[in-house]
Amino acid sequence: MRYLLKKLGLYAFIAWAALTLNFLIPRLMPGDPVRVLIAGSEGQIDPEARDAIAAQFGITDDPLIVQYLGYLADLARFDLGVSLSNYPVPVIDIISGAMPWTLALVGVSTVISFLLGTGLGVWLAWRRGTWSDHVLPALTFLNAIPYFWMALILVLLLAVGLGWFPYAGAHDRTMFPELSAPFIGSVLYHAALPALTIVIGSFAGWVLQMRNMTVTILGEDYVSMAEAKGLPHRMVLFGYAARNAILPSITGFALALGAVVGGSMLTEVIFNYPGLGYTLFQAVSAQDFPLMQGLFLIISLAVIVANLIADAAYVVLDPRTRQGA
Amino acid sequence: MTPEVTRRKMLLGSVGAAGTAALAGCARGAAQDEELPLRIHANDATTFQPNFNPYGGVPLQGASGLIYENLFLVTAMNPGEIEPWLGTAMEWDEEGTVLTVTLREDARFTDGESLDAEDVVFTYLMLRDVPATNMAALDVVDAIALSPHRVEIRFGKTSFAQEADILTRPIVPQHVFSDFEDPSTEQIAEPLGSGPYVLERFSEQLYTFVRNDEHWAAGDFEPHRLAWPSFTTQTMNTALQAGELDWSGGFVANIDKIFVDRDPENRGYWYPGNGVVNLTLNLEKELFGDLALRRGISLAVDRRAIAEIAYQNYFGPPHPTGLPRPTYAEYIAEEYLDLEFEVDPVEAARVLDEAGYPLGSDGIRVAPDGTPLAFELPIPSSYNDWVTTSQILSSQLSRVGIRLTPRGVSFEQWLEARDTGNFDITISTAGAGQNPWYLYRSMLSSEYRAGEGEPVVANFQRWYDEETDELLAAFSGTDDAEEQRRAVEGLQRIVVEQLPTLPIITAPNWFNYNTEHWSGFPDEQDPYALGAPVGNTDRILVLRRLTRVES
Numbered sequence: 001m002r003y004l005l006k007k008l009g010l011y012a013f014i015a016w017a018a019l020t021l022n023f024l025i026p027r028l029m030p031g032d033p034v035r036v037l038i039a040g041s042e043g044q045i046d047p048e049a050r051d052a053i054a055a056q057f058g059i060t061d062d063p064l065i066v067q068y069l070g071y072l073a074d075l076a077r078f079d080l081g082v083s084l085s086n087y088p089v090p091v092i093d094i095i096s097g098a099m100p101w102t103l104a105l106v107g108v109s110t111v112i113s114f115l116l117g118t119g120l121g122v123w124l125a126w127r128r129g130t131w132s133d134h135v136l137p138a139l140t141f142l143n144a145i146p147y148f149w150m151a152l153i154l155v156l157l158l159a160v161g162l163g164w165f166p167y168a169g170a171h172d173r174t175m176f177p178e179l180s181a182p183f184i185g186s187v188l189y190h191a192a193l194p195a196l197t198i199v200i201g202s203f204a205g206w207v208l209q210m211r212n213m214t215v216t217i218l219g220e221d222y223v224s225m226a227e228a229k230g231l232p233h234r235m236v237l238f239g240y241a242a243r244n245a246i247l248p249s250i251t252g253f254a255l256a257l258g259a260v261v262g263g264s265m266l267t268e269v270i271f272n273y274p275g276l277g278y279t280l281f282q283a284v285s286a287q288d289f290p291l292m293q294g295l296f297l298i299i300s301l302a303v304i305v306a307n308l309i310a311d312a313a314y315v316v317l318d319p320r321t322r323q324g325a
Numbered sequence: 326m327t328p329e330v331t332r333r334k335m336l337l338g339s340v341g342a343a344g345t346a347a348l349a350g351c352a353r354g355a356a357q358d359e360e361l362p363l364r365i366h367a368n369d370a371t372t373f374q375p376n377f378n379p380y381g382g383v384p385l386q387g388a389s390g391l392i393y394e395n396l397f398l399v400t401a402m403n404p405g406e407i408e409p410w411l412g413t414a415m416e417w418d419e420e421g422t423v424l425t426v427t428l429r430e431d432a433r434f435t436d437g438e439s440l441d442a443e444d445v446v447f448t449y450l451m452l453r454d455v456p457a458t459n460m461a462a463l464d465v466v467d468a469i470a471l472s473p474h475r476v477e478i479r480f481g482k483t484s485f486a487q488e489a490d491i492l493t494r495p496i497v498p499q500h501v502f503s504d505f506e507d508p509s510t511e512q513i514a515e516p517l518g519s520g521p522y523v524l525e526r527f528s529e530q531l532y533t534f535v536r537n538d539e540h541w542a543a544g545d546f547e548p549h550r551l552a553w554p555s556f557t558t559q560t561m562n563t564a565l566q567a568g569e570l571d572w573s574g575g576f577v578a579n580i581d582k583i584f585v586d587r588d589p590e591n592r593g594y595w596y597p598g599n600g601v602v603n604l605t606l607n608l609e610k611e612l613f614g615d616l617a618l619r620r621g622i623s624l625a626v627d628r629r630a631i632a633e634i635a636y637q638n639y640f641g642p643p644h645p646t647g648l649p650r651p652t653y654a655e656y657i658a659e660e661y662l663d664l665e666f667e668v669d670p671v672e673a674a675r676v677l678d679e680a681g682y683p684l685g686s687d688g689i690r691v692a693p694d695g696t697p698l699a700f701e702l703p704i705p706s707s708y709n710d711w712v713t714t715s716q717i718l719s720s721q722l723s724r725v726g727i728r729l730t731p732r733g734v735s736f737e738q739w740l741e742a743r744d745t746g747n748f749d750i751t752i753s754t755a756g757a758g759q760n761p762w763y764l765y766r767s768m769l770s771s772e773y774r775a776g777e778g779e780p781v782v783a784n785f786q787r788w789y790d791e792e793t794d795e796l797l798a799a800f801s802g803t804d805d806a807e808e809q810r811r812a813v814e815g816l817q818r819i820v821v822e823q824l825p826t827l828p829i830i831t832a833p834n835w836f837n838y839n840t841e842h843w844s845g846f847p848d849e850q851d852p853y854a855l856g857a858p859v860g861n862t863d864r865i866l867v868l869r870r871l872t873r874v875e876s
Contacts, residue, residue, distance in 0.1 A: 035740050035780075050782050051456065086374040087382025088510045094374060097529055167563065169371070169530060173554040176528045272560055274372040274529060282371070287737075 102275030117206025125214030147201030258306025489759030598649025617680030706733025
């Protein structure tokens with residue numbers, strides 16, 4: 001219990017630090033969103049409108065500390081401010097609009113990738129020394145490929161070249177979202193290729209980690225003991241070896257789930273998928289500080305919570321951590 | 326011309342062949358639909374946020390004009406001509422400070438309330454009282470309802486020149502907007518207007534308008550439904566190619582190959598000038614104060630090559646007066662009608678020699694005070710077309726002994742340099758506005774002069790000249806077309822003779838059309854409006870002309 005409390009205290013501090021950095025960093029960036037907007041319009045917005053726009057955006061020259069206190073007060077009310085590039089839509093609306101797409105796409109593919117990778121890892125470990133070892137170099141190769149590069153190749157081959165998949169968007173642009181078979185089909189169809197990219201780009205890592213851990217543990221004395229006692233292979237593999245080998249992967253998985261909220265930014269950008277990653281990309285290009293702040297906040301909080309869960313899960317799974325505390 | 330250009334060009338190879346994928350996705354929905362919607366690309370976005378407030382930030386396209394109507398219809402294609410819309414007649418007083426507008430009596434908001442003088446008065450007082458809504462910077466002093474259908478609007482200064490802006494403010498319903506504490510910060514997801522179209526449905530990838538059949542002019546609009554799908558500049562190329570859009574704005578590289586050649590009967594584009602891109606010499610630097618140096622530089626630049634190489638000949642080189650063609654062609658002074666920029670490196674060298682810029686031993690000319698004519702040219706590295714342009718400029722100027730080194734910087738750095746005057750030479754754009762006065766004012770007016778180190782918002786070459794200011798004032802001080810013409814001619818003479826700015830590229834109005842389902846779009850033969858689907862009133866002018874093609 002004391003272990004968890006200590007951790008909680010630590011995470012509270014980390015969260016505060018993240019909030020504060022989140023406030024500071026955008027303000028240290030160079031640039032002026034109003035000028036970017038006007039220049040981006042290529043002369044179609046009257047330069048005279050500068051003051052009108054600045055007034056709309058509520059850009060102030062208040063001292064930093066005043067802005068900081070205001071920021072904390074707004075956060076307490078879950079008020080993340082108003083987006084500049086989509087003025088005057090509240091940031092929270094934009095984030096909650098993009099969140100489901102990212103959670104569904106990246107979340108589901110991360111889970112698939114973890115289950116697939118871990119399962120395959122255990123199996124490869126058990127069959128070590130046979131022909132299956134030849135799969136390993138291929139996996140190492142997959143693991144080394146940057147996932148955005150994989151995404152580009154897949155778009156080029158499957159969407160552009162062969163035309164099997166759509167190249168952009170979360171669903172058909174002629175449809176409105178509703179609970180109907182054609183719409184759901186369209187969503188799945190549009191998600192297939194980005195999901196495939198993420199799974200292919202990340203499952204090999206899980207396989208390698210799981211296989212190597214399991215192989216190490218299969219060499220342990222207690223595994224030999226179990227085998228010597230004549231326990232069934234299945235029980236030795238899953239009850240003795242895999243159960244211990246999976247511990248580091250669980251931590252990794254919790255962290256990966258935390259990172260889901262950040263989205264696979266490059267994947268989303270390449271597929272024009274309207275999730276959080278793409279939104280962040282847009283916010284940065286438009287110097288939309290409030291939106292950036294809101295996104296960073298959600299992303300850092302998700303990572304912090306995921307870490308906390310990983311720590312908690314460890315306490316449950318590994319009795320040794322309980323003794324240490 | 327936007328930061329997207331780089332990515333656009335990069336993805337081009339891949340996007341080029343993607344037609345089949347998009348076709349498969351779209352054909353299902355459209356084929357059996359009797360009332361095929363008019364599909365318009367006007368917003369660059371992957372996802373939409375629901376905001377149709379014409380006075381709040383960045384509203385979605387269509388709100389202004391189609392839902393919230395304008396008093397009169399104007400187009401930069403016919404400056405000075407106005408067509409009645411909500412207003413039936415208008416009249417200025419002698420000084421150009423009081424405008425009286427008569428309203429039509431059968432205009433109604435879609436909730437049944439009638440649109441009358443109170444709403445117009447409310448709208449103009451809002452411009453005065455909430456500066457953030459006053460995007461056209463109108464100097465409104467007061468607005469009074471003379472009768473239920475007559476309004477008087479008073480201005481703090483002579484406002485003839487801004488007539489087009491004044492007459493095209495979207496009129497909002499008082500009974501809705503008066504509840505807003507600050508109309509400029511209000512998000513309006515369900516707009517209530519008086520226009521010929523109403524919002525039908527909204528989603529983050531698509532919104533649709535449907536015709537308002539109660540509207541007094543409903544009979545003039547054949548498209549029953551307008552669909553506004555979300556595309557970014559990258560995905561738009563593919564959609565265009567696949568025939569998924571009837572009407573779009575936006576730059577498309579290799580448009581003939583990607584778009585037109587697939588169906589030359591129906592597909593086309595028309596890019597009339599809508600502004601000018603200038604090679605901008607910082608006139609606050611003493612060196613560039615010398616007209617001979619400016620002339621030498623101008624003579625060495627081959628605008629035709631730039632239009633050909635950097636812009637694939639989508640449009641010709643700019644006119645020496647800077648006036649975009651054909652948009653403001655009627656304003657070009659008679660003496661300049663046949664004038665074109667000449668390229669003459671030999672003459673350029675002679676002018677520079679004579680003015681005391683001898684060639685140095687390294688092939689670079691040296692100014693009388695000993696400074697070598699070697700400059701950096703900062704440009705945003707994300708503007709692919711400007712990068713190409715700057716390389717052409719660099720090689721052309723090197724022929725006359727001037728070294729120009731293009732330096733790609735971040736967009737923000739370039740803005741900073743341009744606005745604070747921390748550059749020798751750069752490139753900048755001036756928009757055409759509603760008449761030549763807007764264009765010349767934003768390029769040449771001293772009213773944009775800022776204090777030392779303060780950023781300027783226009784006139785980036787920093788041309789501060791009394792005669793220019795007088796001519797600009799002469800234009801805005803009268804509504805007599807002849808006098809305005811004379812003022813514009815005077816301004817042209819200054820641009821041609823004194824070269825305060827060096828026009829190098831036409832800034833076009835990007836407009837692509839596909840007449841497979843709908844025809845009647847403006848083009849070179851019938852230039853009745855600007856084609857890009859982003860203009861409040863141009864959009865109405867175009868929509869009214871469209872008719873369904875029987876297939």
